[in-house]
Amino acid sequence: MNFLVCISKVPDTTSKIEFVENGTKFNEEGVQFILNPYDEWYALVRALELKETLGGSVTVLSVGKEDYEPILRKALAIGADGAVRIDAEPLDAYFVAEQIAQYAQTKSFDVILVGKESIQHNGMQVGAMISAILDWAYVPLATSLNLADKTATLTQDQTAGAVATLQADFPLVISASKGMAEQRIPNMKGIMAARTKPLEVLPSFSAEALTAFVGYELPAAKTGCKMIDADNMQELVRLLHQEAKVI
Amino acid sequence: MSVLVFIPHIQENPSKAQVELLTYSAHIAQAQNLPLVLLTGQKISLGAYGVDKLVQLANLEQMETALLAMQTLAKQENASTIILGWDDFGKALAPLLSAKLKAGLVAGAISLPNAEGLVQKAVFSGKAFVSIQIKTAIKIIALMPNSVGVQTVAEKNTAFAELTVQTPAIRVRVVNVQKPEHAGISLQDAELVVSAGRGLKAPENWGIVEDLANALGAATACSRPVADAHWRPHHEHVGQTGVAIRPNLYIAVGVSGAIQHLAGVNNSKVIVVINNDSEAPFFKAANYGVVGDAFEVLPKLTAAVKAFKNQ
Numbered sequence: 001m002n003f004l005v006c007i008s009k010v011p012d013t014t015s016k017i018e019f020v021e022n023g024t025k026f027n028e029e030g031v032q033f034i035l036n037p038y039d040e041w042y043a044l045v046r047a048l049e050l051k052e053t054l055g056g057s058v059t060v061l062s063v064g065k066e067d068y069e070p071i072l073r074k075a076l077a078i079g080a081d082g083a084v085r086i087d088a089e090p091l092d093a094y095f096v097a098e099q100i101a102q103y104a105q106t107k108s109f110d111v112i113l114v115g116k117e118s119i120q121h122n123g124m125q126v127g128a129m130i131s132a133i134l135d136w137a138y139v140p141l142a143t144s145l146n147l148a149d150k151t152a153t154l155t156q157d158q159t160a161g162a163v164a165t166l167q168a169d170f171p172l173v174i175s176a177s178k179g180m181a182e183q184r185i186p187n188m189k190g191i192m193a194a195r196t197k198p199l200e201v202l203p204s205f206s207a208e209a210l211t212a213f214v215g216y217e218l219p220a221a222k223t224g225c226k227m228i229d230a231d232n233m234q235e236l237v238r239l240l241h242q243e244a245k246v247i
Numbered sequence: 248m249s250v251l252v253f254i255p256h257i258q259e260n261p262s263k264a265q266v267e268l269l270t271y272s273a274h275i276a277q278a279q280n281l282p283l284v285l286l287t288g289q290k291i292s293l294g295a296y297g298v299d300k301l302v303q304l305a306n307l308e309q310m311e312t313a314l315l316a317m318q319t320l321a322k323q324e325n326a327s328t329i330i331l332g333w334d335d336f337g338k339a340l341a342p343l344l345s346a347k348l349k350a351g352l353v354a355g356a357i358s359l360p361n362a363e364g365l366v367q368k369a370v371f372s373g374k375a376f377v378s379i380q381i382k383t384a385i386k387i388i389a390l391m392p393n394s395v396g397v398q399t400v401a402e403k404n405t406a407f408a409e410l411t412v413q414t415p416a417i418r419v420r421v422v423n424v425q426k427p428e429h430a431g432i433s434l435q436d437a438e439l440v441v442s443a444g445r446g447l448k449a450p451e452n453w454g455i456v457e458d459l460a461n462a463l464g465a466a467t468a469c470s471r472p473v474a475d476a477h478w479r480p481h482h483e484h485v486g487q488t489g490v491a492i493r494p495n496l497y498i499a500v501g502v503s504g505a506i507q508h509l510a511g512v513n514n515s516k517v518i519v520v521i522n523n524d525s526e527a528p529f530f531k532a533a534n535y536g537v538v539g540d541a542f543e544v545l546p547k548l549t550a551a552v553k554a555f556k557n558q
Contacts, residue, residue, distance in 0.1 A: 013372070013487060013506060013510070017374045017375050019375070093352075094346060094349075097346060119371075120371060121370050122369065122370055122372060122491075123342075124338050124342065125341075128341075128342035128343045128346065129342050129343075131343070132343045132345075132346035132347050138310075138343065138419070140338060141335070159335055159433050159435060160434070161426070161480055161482040161483075162426045162427065163424070163425045164421055164424045165422040165425075166419055166421055168418060168419040169418045178488050178489070179481070210345065210352070210382055210383050211353070211381050212382060213377050213379060214365055214378045214380050215378045216370070216375050216377050217367075217376045218374075218375055218376075219375070219376065222518075222531070222533070225531070225533040225534065225535065226534065226535050227535075227536045228535055228536065228537050229537075230537050230539030230540075230543065230544050231547070233547040233550070234554070234555075236537065237548070237551045237552055237554075244496070244534065246438075246495040246496040247439070247463065247496065
């Protein structure tokens with residue numbers, strides 16, 4: 001079973017979010033970038049677990065410039081067999097999906113895994129788009145994944161606590177959500193091994209972006225918290241009704 | 248040309264999220280002087296929400312069928328804008344359709360298109376917004392529920408039509424769906440949410456949270472440590488790795504307000520924080536704050552809500 005796991009770099013969750021150049025660009029100064037948690041904790045680790053029991057290989061792939069190499073090295077340290085970087089600015093979700101799909105067409109993967117979203121753009125698009133371009137089956141937001149000869153069995157959280165069990169045919173694109181696996185911390189042996197594992201850099205494929213991010217804004221700052229006496233909950237209800245108009 | 252909107256299943260009295268989606272679409276259609284076409288599973292008059300034409304097809308809850316139907320209808324109706332809800336189904340269907348049609352998508356839109364056609368969405372897990380330009384002739388917008396509210400639109404006479412599509416190859420099959428025994432109000436659609444954290448000390452203490460939620464008609468939610476400790480079911484977990492919500496009112500009880508929790512709730516319109524620690528970081532993100540013991544404050548708040556409702 002051969003897995004392709006698509007990984008992205010994102011600002012650490014505690015990063016200060018600021019924009020420069022008249023609100024058109026994210027200020028990366030002083031920001032620490034990490035491997036996107038959904039890609040790392042769920043997609044990559046589950047692929048590694050399945051490879052360890054079923055055999056095969058796990059390849060990680062990023063679409064990005066040189067600054068993506070630290071996260072690819074980290075994925076190799078966690079246990080991926082090989083890494084690929086497609087050397088292009090990730091212009092938008094469709095552009096990225098085209099790069100991945102065109103690369104996958106030259107290989108023989110059974111399963112492509114992506115995290116359910118990047119915590120930077122919260123788009124949830126790339127996995128679906130890869131499947132549409134390749135005409136593969138697609139399962140979004142999977143919380144567990146098991147593989148047998150001809151089918152994959154997955155679970156998926158639905159509205160209001162319902163859980164669906166799904167069966168899907170190969171080849172298959174899966175977006176991985178919380179619950180699929182537990183985080184793995186790379187050990188020293190893995191970190192040393194990662195230095196000698198292959199990291200292939202490929203030129204970009206021909207593709208176009210369908211959208212552009214034009215400008216960023218920060219939410220309006222809260223105007224300060226109005227404190228209410230703990231013994232006067234009638235006042236809180238009055239404010240929620242008359243001032244905030246939410247009840 | 249036309250504006251095309253997708254709702255897999257609709258009833259005589261559409262849900263608030265569906266009315267928001269229909270009137271959002273009608274607003275765009277009217278601004279562009281185009282008819283609004285709805286693809287749905289039922290034949291109901293929806294003229295009051297600005298629907299010019301309703302196209303009916305069964306099995307739209309099935310993803311491959313919905314995708315093929317939308318591709319077919321987009322072509323038939325020469326759709327220039329396609330609108331879907333950014334709900335569980337739309338989160339899969341919208342990007343599939345975008346790639347199939349090579350039409351740019353705003354995934355999780357929170358605004359109408361502005362004069363330049365730019366549409367906003369939340370990024371950085373709710374910590375910022377971005378304006379997106381769709382560069383293709385066909386534009387797809389997947390609207391986040393409870394983001395723009397119901398729009399005022401002109402009433403229309405709805406024409407009806409049926410669509411036929413070939414049965415697509417089904418490659419993902421639903422084996423079963425397990426529903427929880429006590430399905431409360433769906434968190435994603437809820438306008439009011441009462442959420443509690445470790446400050447409640449133990450799972451058996453959730454009665455006072457549920458009492459307040461029931462009095463308000465609110466959904467219940469929880470923080471990550473509470474879900475991880477199995478005090479509450481995982482689907483109630485809001486935050487960075489849980490569900491992201493944007494209700495009108497979010498009441499957080501005994502939740503410190505870690506940045507990962509705020510990422511899931513900071514687009515709520517009004518936030519009330521109840522915490523016995525006056526230094527809890529959540530107060531900085533709150534509109535209203537109460538410093539006090541949850542076990543004393545919650546029953547008082549519930550009583551005050553009940554008194555207000557009985558007025």
